[in-house]
Amino acid sequence: xxxxAIAFPNIALIKYWGKRDEALIIPQTSSLSLTLAVYPTTxxxxxxxxxxxxxxxxxxxxxxxAAAAKVARFLDHVAExxxxxxxxxxxxxxxxxxxxxxxxxxxxxxxxxAAASAAYGLDLSPRDLSRLARRGSGSASRSIFGGFAxxxxxxxxxxxxxxxxxxxxxxxxxxxxxxxxxxxxxxSRDAMRRTVETSPYNAPWxxxxxxxxxxxxxxxxxGDFTAVGEISERNALRMHAAMLGAVPPVRYLTAGSMALLxxxxxxxxxxLEAYATMDAGPNVKTLCRSAEAASVRDxxxAAAPGIExxxxxxxxxxxxxxxxxxxxxxxPTAIAGPxxxx
Numbered sequence: 001x002x003x004x005a006i007a008f009p010n011i012a013l014i015k016y017w018g019k020r021d022e023a024l025i026i027p028q029t030s031s032l033s034l035t036l037a038v039y040p041t042t043x044x045x046x047x048x049x050x051x052x053x054x055x056x057x058x059x060x061x062x063x064x065x066a067a068a069a070k071v072a073r074f075l076d077h078v079a080e081x082x083x084x085x086x087x088x089x090x091x092x093x094x095x096x097x098x099x100x101x102x103x104x105x106x107x108x109x110x111x112x113x114a115a116a117s118a119a120y121g122l123d124l125s126p127r128d129l130s131r132l133a134r135r136g137s138g139s140a141s142r143s144i145f146g147g148f149a150x151x152x153x154x155x156x157x158x159x160x161x162x163x164x165x166x167x168x169x170x171x172x173x174x175x176x177x178x179x180x181x182x183x184x185x186x187x188s189r190d191a192m193r194r195t196v197e198t199s200p201y202n203a204p205w206x207x208x209x210x211x212x213x214x215x216x217x218x219x220x221x222x223g224d225f226t227a228v229g230e231i232s233e234r235n236a237l238r239m240h241a242a243m244l245g246a247v248p249p250v251r252y253l254t255a256g257s258m259a260l261l262x263x264x265x266x267x268x269x270x271x272l273e274a275y276a277t278m279d280a281g282p283n284v285k286t287l288c289r290s291a292e293a294a295s296v297r298d299x300x301x302a303a304a305p306g307i308e309x310x311x312x313x314x315x316x317x318x319x320x321x322x323x324x325x326x327x328x329x330x331x332p333t334a335i336a337g338p339x340x341x342x
Contacts, residue, residue, distance in 0.1 A: 002046040003118035007110035008315040009096070010035040010142045011174060011277060011285050013232040014213045015239045016151060017205070018196040025138045026160050028196070029209040030153040032216055033142045034287075036174060037315035039096025041107040045075075045115040048087040055089040063092075074109070074136045075116060081132075082120035090116075105188070109136030110143035114318045129318075130161045146317040148220060150213075164317075169223030171314075173293040175274075175300060177284040178308040179256040188280040191243060191250045199245035205238055229275030229287050236277040252281050256307065260284040263303040272299060290314075 016031035048055070054075050056068040063071065075088050090112065094104050113133035117124050124132065126144060134141035134151075141162040142149040148168045154160030186194075196202055212235055219227035243250035257278065264276040264286050274288040274296050288296045293311045301309050 001119060002044065003115045003320055004042065004044040005111040005114035005118070005318055005320045006040050006042050007107045007114065007140075007143050007318040008035050008037060008040050008146075009104065009107040010139060010149065010315075011279065012139065012142075013228065013277060013287070014209065014216050014235055015279070016138055017239050017242065018192045018202060019138070022193070024157050024160070025134050026156065027138055027151070027153045028206045030151060030213055031139075031142070031209075032148065032150045032165065032213060033139070034148055034172060034174065035143055035146050035315040035317065036176075036312035038176070038310060038312040039094065039104070039107065041092060041094050041104065041111045043090060043092040043108070043111040043115045045112070045119040046089045046091075047119055048089055050085045050087070052087040054087045057089075057091045059093050060091075070136070071112065074112060077135060078113075078116045078120050078122070078132070081117075082122055084120065086120075088116065088119060105137040106139035106143045109133050109140035110318050112136060113140065114144075114320050118320045127161050127163065130163070131157065134160060134162075144318050147314050150217070165217070165220060168220040170220060170225050170228060171290045172225070172228070172287055173290040173314065174312045175286040175288060175293055175297045176310040176312055177260045177286065177300060177304070178310065179254060179260065179282040179284065181283075181308075184252060184281045186250060191246075191252075191280055194246045194248075194250055195243050198247040199242050201242040201245040205242040208238070209235075225289060226273065229273065232277050232287055233275040236279075240278065253278065254282045256304070257282045257284055259304055260286075260300065260307070263300055266303070267296065267299055270299075272296060285312075 010033040012031050012033040014032040016027045018028040020026055020028050054072040056063040056071045071090055110133045113129055130141040130144045133144055141151050145164040148165035149162045150165055151162040212231060216231050261276050264274050267274045272295060274286045277285050286296055297309045297311055
């Protein structure tokens with residue numbers, strides 16, 4: 001009747017931005033990401049009596065009302081799948097910033113999906129667990145898996161899910177530049193909706209992404225780090241260009257963000273190969289070879305004093321401790337370690 005799960009954030013190299021089905025969180029395009037071994041979310045779900053309301057705690061205190069309501073709706077869906085009306089108590093904690101564009105919703109709902117499905121007694125395949133996580137946060141579908149994962153956009157609930165990319169041949173890491181760890185001024189959900197509804201650049205963004213994804217899959221198969229980096233950086237810039245075309249514009253990037261973009265470009269000029277990517281927030285993530293991550297961090301820290309930099313290696317998939325099951329980029333395996341959501 002209780003389960004704990006742990007999940008890690010992922011950063012998309014081919015972005016997901018904008019939905020064509022808000023209720024089911026079906027995206028406009030497929031996407032591809034790298035799960036990182038930093039900032040995990042740990043979540044415990046315990047079943048209560050049928051008549052009790054859901055209880056949602058974050059870091060030991062009641063979660064803010066809007067966020068708690070979203071978690072409660074998700075738990076209602078899980079309970080319905082399990083054929084019960086029992087409520088649940090959720091205790092969750094993020095190791096990193098929440099709502100700052102560092103994928104806390106991805107790790108959060110991946111962990112919540114894993115812990116809740118285990119607590120309610122659901123026996124889900126990795127694909128179905130990914131589909132369930134998607135119902136809370138689209139990017140959470142990818143955090144079910146370790147390493148590189150692709151989220152197939154699909155056309156309905158059954159066909160929209162993530163799966164591991166098992167043929168990637170690069171050893172990559174990211175250096176996270178924490179420009180601002182505070183919550184962003186507009187939520188990803190609202191920013192996506194505004195971009196889809198008002199930006200003239202949204203349609204071209206959607207039209208080019210399938211080709212970009214095909215190029216990325218090919219580059220990963222070939223082990224072509226340069227191509228992976230170039231595709232990732234331009235994909236992020238195009239996404240932000242679509243946001244800037246919205247009415248009113250969605251502008252997450254700050255002066256600190258732009259300075260880091262310049263610093264990453266300068267690294268390449270000096271022979272240290274690195275590429276920038278950004279999500280819905282001001283923080284810049286720099287893709288590099290794992291063996292060069294410390295050098296990239298040190299060079300960026302020298303170029304941008306006052307900004308915190310964190311090295312993030314490729315991370316594992318979600319795990320659930322109480323049920324001894326783990327899902328990773330290589331599929332389910334038995335584990336003995338801990339687990340958790342947001």
